Amino acid sequence: MLNTRTEPHTAPLYEFYSRSVAFIAAAATIIFGQDYGLTSDAYHYVLVICAVYPFLTYFAGRAVPENFQPYRRPTLLLTDSLLTGCFIAYLHFAVIPSALFAILVNTSVITLGSFFLWAGSILTMTVGAYVGYIFFQQGIVLDVHPTIEIVAIVGTACHLAVTAFYSAKQNAQLAVLHTKLTLEQKRQQNLSHKVAKYISPQIWESIFSGSKEVKLETQRKKLVVFFSDIKGFTALSEQIESEALTELLNNYLTEMTNIALKYGGTIDKYIGDSIMVFFGDPKTQGAKKDTLACVAMAIEMRRHMKVLRQKWRAQGVQTPLEIRMGINTGYCTVGNFGTESRMDYTIIGKEVNMASRLESAAEAGEILLSHESYALVQDKIICREKGSIAVKGFSRPVPVFEVVDFRHNLGGKSSFIEHDLPGFSMYMDTNRINNYDREKIAKSLEQAAARIKSQARMKG
Structure with missing residues (x-):
């Protein structure tokens, strides 16, 4: 008997008005029914119920804890249906008043959009009618005085008008709230996109999708670690103005980052002209495919440097800048490092140091692999043995391999x-x-x- 399309905090007041009008209509129908001999002498008790019930539900609704609010409205609607069934029995199942009271209940239940609640409402109303029939011991009178029917019609019309009024009012409030939420959502999206520029897209996606918790925790995973820098960049920085150098560096980092993202690499950090990328977290295709993707990325970066050199030469940069790279595959510790107030998602471990040392040992234009990485890609990539080199932090010399190219690019079909x-x-x-x-x-x-x-x- 009430409109339920309301928010939990304001619902009890709106529902109180709507329910009050509905039970006033029921009380008026009962009073006129008494005047025309339709109802029994017990109508005083029924009128007390009509007067008190809306207040009881109002205060009970406000006392319901927030986490139980979703169950409050269905429970009260079923109680309304039960009482409505009793009122219908009390009115001797008069056709028009009974139909109107049933309509009051159905219009309120339908607004919730639940078939099962609607079926439950019909069932409880039927149970109420049966209980009322037994309790009041009254027969069935189909035709009643027109005045009773008119009172029931007017009462129902008033209830529907009040319901419509508060529905329109609430819809207007919801429209304003929706507009505010939309604006806030756009603001949050713009803010999240700005934040995304400071972290790797894969990490940003995992955080905002909820798959990763933002807390200090790490794990051991087999990753592919990549380091690169520009050979000759330090000398160039002494020859050109800082503004031109900044533009050149940003252009280089943008182009290399696009290539890294194309192959699924997670950008760890930029250190001047150096780039650190890793594969295998937060998503992995397996050590072999991750390593192959990393080597493919490095090969494309090396080729793309030729394009960038032509572009920079046209801009007056005569220093022949070359990229050098190091790649290693192994178990690293990956996760959030730092403090609860300031974290950095990165990787640490001796395998990271190995990749960095390989990059430092590489000549201009070289891509050096550790033996672990070489073993995973040798069936797809042509590599040249470079012997063993002494690496700081490692007790024994480590074998290294220079990447030549994909095998399919070295035949007659090379593109x-x-x-x-x-x-x-x-x-x-x-x-x-x-x-x-x-x-x-x-x-x-x-x-x-x-x-x-x-x-x-x-x-x-």
């Missing part, structure tokens, strides 16, 4: 063509050239070849 000579630099991946650009590139190369041959004949 890469690259030449880098004084006055000439070319890098081409034929698999990535669009069909509609192939003819243009071919004509440009033919024109360049014709000019070179013409100048060679003239000099000859």
Whole structure:
């Protein structure tokens, strides 16, 4: 007999008004029923119930703890249905008043959108009617005086009007709340995207999805660790202005980060021109596939440096910058380090140190692998033995391997063509050239070849 589409904190007051009007309508119907001989002498007790029940439910509803609020409305609705059944029996099952009171209950239950609650309401109302029939010992009178019917109709109309009024009022409040929540959600999304720029996307995703707890904890996992830096960067920093150097560095880090994310690497940190990436956490494909992904990333980074060098040369940077890289696979400790107020998600362990030492030992353009990494990718990657090197922190020399390229890129079907000579630099991946650009590139190369041959004949 009440509108239930309300929030828990304000629901008791709205429900009180709606329920009060419903039971006032029932009381008025009973009073006129007494005047026209429909109800018995017990109507005084029934009127007391009509007057007291809304107040009891109001105070009881406010006393319900917050965690039980979802059960409050269904319970009260079933109680309303039970009393409604009793009232219908008390009115001798008169057709119009009975139908109207049943409508009051159904309109309130339907707003909850639960079929099982609606079925339960019909059942409890039937039980109430049966109990009332036995208790009041009254027969069935289908036709009653029109005045009683009019009173029931007016009372029902008033209840529906009050219900509609508070529904509209509540809907307006909900609309305002929805707008505020939408704005807050957008604000939180913008804030989370800003925060995401300071941490690796994989870590950000795992935190905001709830799969990782933000607390000081670590675990041991088999990871693939990658280090890289630019050989010649220190010398370059002494030759150009800091603004130009900053732009160049940010461009380099952006390009390399995009490649790392493409292969699923977790960016650990940037240290000047150095990049630290690891594979295998928070998601892993297994040590073999993680290592292969890391090596593939390193190969693409090395190739992409040729493109960047051409771009920087056009901007006036004459120092030939080269990238050097080290990769190692092994068990590391990964997780949150720091304090409860300031944490850093990173990895530590001797395998991390090994990757860093390999990067330091690499020559310009080299990708050095530890034996563990080499063993996992040798079937896909051509590597060259570099012998053993003494590594700080390790008692014995460790064998290292230089990455040459993918095996499928070294045959006749290789898609890469690259030449880098004084006055000439070319890098081409034929698999990535669009069909509609192939003819243009071919004509440009033919024109360049014709000019070179013409100048060679003239000099000859």
